[in-house]
Amino acid sequence: MSLDKILAISGKPGLYEIVTQTRTGAVVQSLLDKKRITVGAHSNISILSEIAIYTLTEEVPLKDVLKKIKDKENGEQTSISHKDGKDTLEEYFFEVLPDYDEDRVYASDIKKVVQWYNLLHKNNLLESLETEEEVTASDEEE
DSSP states (O other), rough: OGGGGGEEETTSSSOOOEEEEEEEEEEEEEEOOOEEEEEESOOOOGGGGGOOOBBSSEEEEHHHHHHHHHHHTTTOOOOTTTTTTTHHHHHHHHHHTBOOOTSSSHHHHHHHHHHHHHHHHHHHHHHHHHHHHHHHHHHHHH
């Protein structure tokens, strides 16, 4: 599964997977408790594949940031919790993405990225980061 099918919904905890699209929105399933809900087009939804993190030179896609965390943690859960303090979170993120823009990336953003990474890891969805890149690379070779 690619990050195109994973959503963050404003005001709701965790991440959601699109089950099916409806005329007025979509039916999604929580990655936390597997409950299904219907979200309307008026909901503030962010698709993970469209999220990027500011650095001093460019915007890095979330997919690339998650891959860097996975490489740093050798494919395991993060060594810190999303509930850790601001300094701990910023220090950890600096190790993952040394040139992130500290003025535009807040501790709350780092907290979300760490929480999302652990949730994707728990649901075995991080492998899709590898397969997406392999597909992209083979498309470019043709």
